[in-house]
Amino acid sequence: MANVATPVTTTPKYDEDLLIEEYGYDDHFHEHHEGDKYQANFITTYIFSQDHKIIAKQFLITGMFWAIVGALMSLVFRLQLGFPEESLAWLKPVLGKWIVVNDAGVGTLAPEFYYALVTMHGTILVFFVLTAGLSGTFSNLLIPLQIGARDMASPFLNMLSYWFFFLASVVMFFSLFLNTGPFAGGWTAYPPLSALPQASSGSGAGMTLWVVSLVFFVVSVLLGGINYITTVLNLRTKGMSMWRMPLTIWSFFITAIIGLLSFPVLVSAFFLVVFDRELNTSFFLNEIFINNQALDYAGGSPVLYQHLFWFFGHPEVYIIILPAMGMVSEVLSVHSRKPIFGYKAMVFSILAIAFLSFIVWAHHMFMSGVNPFISNFFVVFTLIIAVPSAVKVFNWIATLYGGNIRFNAASLFGIGFVSMFISGGLTGIFLGNSAIDIQLHDTYFVVAHFHIVMGVAAFFGMFAGIYNWFPKMYGRFMNDTLGKIHFWGTLVGAYAVFWPMHYLGMAGVPRRYYSFDNFETFSHFAGLNQFITIAAIVTFGFQILFVINFFYSIWYGKKMTTRNPWGASTLEWTTPIKTGHGNWPGKVPTVQRWAYDYGKDGKEYIPQIVPAQEGETNVH
Amino acid sequence: MGMASITMMFAAFTSAYIVRQAAGNWLEFELPALFFVSTGVILLSSASLHGSYTAFKKGREKLYKGLMVLTFLLGLAFVVLQYQGWQALAASGVELTTNPSGSFVYVISGIHAAHVLGGIAALVVALIHAFALPFRFSAARKLRFELTATYWHFVDLLWLYLLFFFLFQ
Numbered sequence: 001m002a003n004v005a006t007p008v009t010t011t012p013k014y015d016e017d018l019l020i021e022e023y024g025y026d027d028h029f030h031e032h033h034e035g036d037k038y039q040a041n042f043i044t045t046y047i048f049s050q051d052h053k054i055i056a057k058q059f060l061i062t063g064m065f066w067a068i069v070g071a072l073m074s075l076v077f078r079l080q081l082g083f084p085e086e087s088l089a090w091l092k093p094v095l096g097k098w099i100v101v102n103d104a105g106v107g108t109l110a111p112e113f114y115y116a117l118v119t120m121h122g123t124i125l126v127f128f129v130l131t132a133g134l135s136g137t138f139s140n141l142l143i144p145l146q147i148g149a150r151d152m153a154s155p156f157l158n159m160l161s162y163w164f165f166f167l168a169s170v171v172m173f174f175s176l177f178l179n180t181g182p183f184a185g186g187w188t189a190y191p192p193l194s195a196l197p198q199a200s201s202g203s204g205a206g207m208t209l210w211v212v213s214l215v216f217f218v219v220s221v222l223l224g225g226i227n228y229i230t231t232v233l234n235l236r237t238k239g240m241s242m243w244r245m246p247l248t249i250w251s252f253f254i255t256a257i258i259g260l261l262s263f264p265v266l267v268s269a270f271f272l273v274v275f276d277r278e279l280n281t282s283f284f285l286n287e288i289f290i291n292n293q294a295l296d297y298a299g300g301s302p303v304l305y306q307h308l309f310w311f312f313g314h315p316e317v318y319i320i321i322l323p324a325m326g327m328v329s330e331v332l333s334v335h336s337r338k339p340i341f342g343y344k345a346m347v348f349s350i351l352a353i354a355f356l357s358f359i360v361w362a363h364h365m366f367m368s369g370v371n372p373f374i375s376n377f378f379v380v381f382t383l384i385i386a387v388p389s390a391v392k393v394f395n396w397i398a399t400l401y402g403g404n405i406r407f408n409a410a411s412l413f414g415i416g417f418v419s420m421f422i423s424g425g426l427t428g429i430f431l432g433n434s435a436i437d438i439q440l441h442d443t444y445f446v447v448a449h450f451h452i453v454m455g456v457a458a459f460f461g462m463f464a465g466i467y468n469w470f471p472k473m474y475g476r477f478m479n480d481t482l483g484k485i486h487f488w489g490t491l492v493g494a495y496a497v498f499w500p501m502h503y504l505g506m507a508g509v510p511r512r513y514y515s516f517d518n519f520e521t522f523s524h525f526a527g528l529n530q531f532i533t534i535a536a537i538v539t540f541g542f543q544i545l546f547v548i549n550f551f552y553s554i555w556y557g558k559k560m561t562t563r564n565p566w567g568a569s570t571l572e573w574t575t576p577i578k579t580g581h582g583n584w585p586g587k588v589p590t591v592q593r594w595a596y597d598y599g600k601d602g603k604e605y606i607p608q609i610v611p612a613q614e615g616e617t618n619v620h
Numbered sequence: 621m622g623m624a625s626i627t628m629m630f631a632a633f634t635s636a637y638i639v640r641q642a643a644g645n646w647l648e649f650e651l652p653a654l655f656f657v658s659t660g661v662i663l664l665s666s667a668s669l670h671g672s673y674t675a676f677k678k679g680r681e682k683l684y685k686g687l688m689v690l691t692f693l694l695g696l697a698f699v700v701l702q703y704q705g706w707q708a709l710a711a712s713g714v715e716l717t718t719n720p721s722g723s724f725v726y727v728i729s730g731i732h733a734a735h736v737l738g739g740i741a742a743l744v745v746a747l748i749h750a751f752a753l754p755f756r757f758s759a760a761r762k763l764r765f766e767l768t769a770t771y772w773h774f775v776d777l778l779w780l781y782l783l784f785f786f787l788f789q
Contacts, residue, residue, distance in 0.1 A: 271727065272727065275727055279717065280717045281716060281725075281727075282719075282723065283719070283723060299719070299720055300720065
């Protein structure tokens with residue numbers, strides 16, 4: 001490479017106000033919004049807010065609450081898995097009757113509740129944290145700020161989107177306290193456990209609340225998605241062509257489109273489940289006996305549910321990972337002071353991943369009895385996803401290569417994301433082969449794969465985003481030393497938790513089992529299971545550090561003194577430190593160049609609002 | 621975009637239908653004749669709404685209002701006819717739980733009817749606009765009307781698709 005480490009001769013100072021005044025255009029926004037009727041009092045400012053920045057914070061903090069709840073649940077069932085002999089009687093004050101204490105005073109976790117915890121952990125993390133907490137937060141925060149819009153296309157729908165999410169949260173939270181326990185049939189809610197109220201203790205009221213909550217959640221996603229798409233298509237400022245958009249916006253945009261096309265399919269599946277549950281239809285239920293009693297069902301197919309569910313479920317994992325990818329692209333480019341490598345290849349690979357995500361669903365069902373010849377198609381398409389994914393990984397590494405990298409918490413989490421995505425992606429190639437799946441399906445190998453590639457990786461993307469845009473959200477910085485400790489603890493901890501699971505999985509240890517007492521073969525994994533549990537507890541400790549850092553920094557963090565602390569070229573850093581309603585106090589800035597002019601013509605960076613200079617080369 | 625979502629939902633239902641049908645234990649039955657009457661009704665309603673829109677653009681107030689009322693009545697008639705179609709279906713021995721083939725017809729046509737009711741709600745708003753506000757041609761009102769009409773034609777076409785699907789699958 002010839003242009004490695006372009007020598008930076010000047011660190012230019014830009015007067016954003018002057019540039020916006022000179023080149024921006026006047027949309028008379030503030031004349032129409034005199035007195036800021038949207039932020040008249042406490043309730044309209046902070047609770048029923050229609051301002052996208054506040055809604056982003058609402059999504060983030062609700063997501064964080066759920067992340068803590070979900071993580072604590074995983075610790076409880078990890079304790080059971082790692083230390084089945086130890087007494088859990090000390091958890092009785094919290095979990096009540098779900099801890100069964102015997103005469104000797106030894107408390108064990110009730111198996112039903114173990115399944116409920118696993119189910120809730122999955123549901124909460126996939127939907128509430130990594131869908132709403134991730135794309136809900138950052139799509140809301142960044143779309144208007146980075147495309148130069150005053151707010152979302154419909155601030156009202158945007159507010160509704162959050163409150164539907166809140167409603168879904170309340171219903172799900174309530175289900176945790178049911179006498180019969182929350183739903184316990186796995187986050188995928190396969191029938192018959194989901195379709196027969198009498199199938200297990202959580203299948204009754206627990207499942208009812210689960211499905212009600214998720215329908216509210218889907219409404220939230222659809223309202224949000226319609227808004228994001230409309231905003232990106234219609235409200236870009238002058239000069240912001242699609243090919244000048246930062247990769248964050250591209251990823252949020254494509255994510256919203258995937259969500260809009262896949263969530264309705266989930267609702268269809270739920271409709272049919274509800275009909276089976278409440279009106280005795282036989283969509284998913286065949287002849288079934290419970291307690292020697294024949295039920296009045298005939299001819300239904302549970303595999304049909306799996307088709308519908310995974311037609312949504314596979315795109316869902318890209319709904320989770322694409323926003324993380326977009327933010328990581330942005331963070332890596334900004335903090336290595338280099339333009340993103342292969343901008344158009346990045347966009348096309350997002351599009352390719354989005355398209356492929358809709359035609360690979362049956363790779364979740366290789367062992368469900370689908371025709372092996374049909375499986376072949378799904379194997380091929382699944383493995384093709386490796387191509388755009390590899391393009392992205394190559395481009396991230398090429399962006400870092402020769403860069404003048406600032407190693408702060410944000411960029412470290414960005415780099416950690418790439419590491420996790422590679423490790424988790426490679427095991428995906430194993431699992432994408434239907435033949436290897438005969439051994440690996442439903443084992444801890446799968447658990448390790450998806451936790452690394454979409455769980456931990458998405459969290460790393462989210463952390464990179466939070467550390468990077470925290471100053472934009474709160475006008476203060478998070479403590480970077482604590483951030484670095486958080487990063488190293490999480491990186492090592494996450495690998496310590498999930499790496500050993502690959503070995504469990506290759507040996508055939510099935511996931512979701514409450515106890516392996518009956519399997520002599522697996523008894524020598526007891527020590528490894530203890531190690532995983534301890535690693536999980538330690539890793540959780542590092543997340544507490546993050547939460548403390550987050551809330552401490554909101555009120556006591558180091559204050560922002562300049563509006564563009566990272567020297568980033570995108571529009572959100574041209575707004576004032578205290579960004580009010582409407583984002584820009586005067587005119588709306590216009591965009592004169594693409595989002596990645598770093599290290600160009602001897603300048604460290606050139607903001608998007610700076611017009612092409614005389615003699616400038618390569619204006620995008 | 622909303623229509624893309626709804627399309628995906630019904631695509632899911634109808635593909636579920638195909639998959640389930642291939643699995644066997646599938647009762648073949650005749651659709652109630654009333655479904656064909658209702659099809660005619662909803663097609664007429666689309667035509668009358670389009671007529672109303674043309675009249676609105678040409679400034680012919682009476683025709684515009686009259687045809688919109690007609691559309692509204694035809695929409696209501698469609699929902700009632702669908703309901704009577706269900707009753708006829710049940711009377712012929714195909715009830716909701718008899719066989720998945722029947723269950724699908726009930727669920728799919730029921731959810732379609734729910735979307736038609738959404739369209740009727742939009743028509744009610746359009747009617748209020750037509751009768752409560754003084755007649756005026758403006759870009760905002762044209763857009764509003766266009767959106768209502770687009771949705772209405774969409775649920776109409778969706779029903780045509782579903783009917784042909786039921787007939788030929």
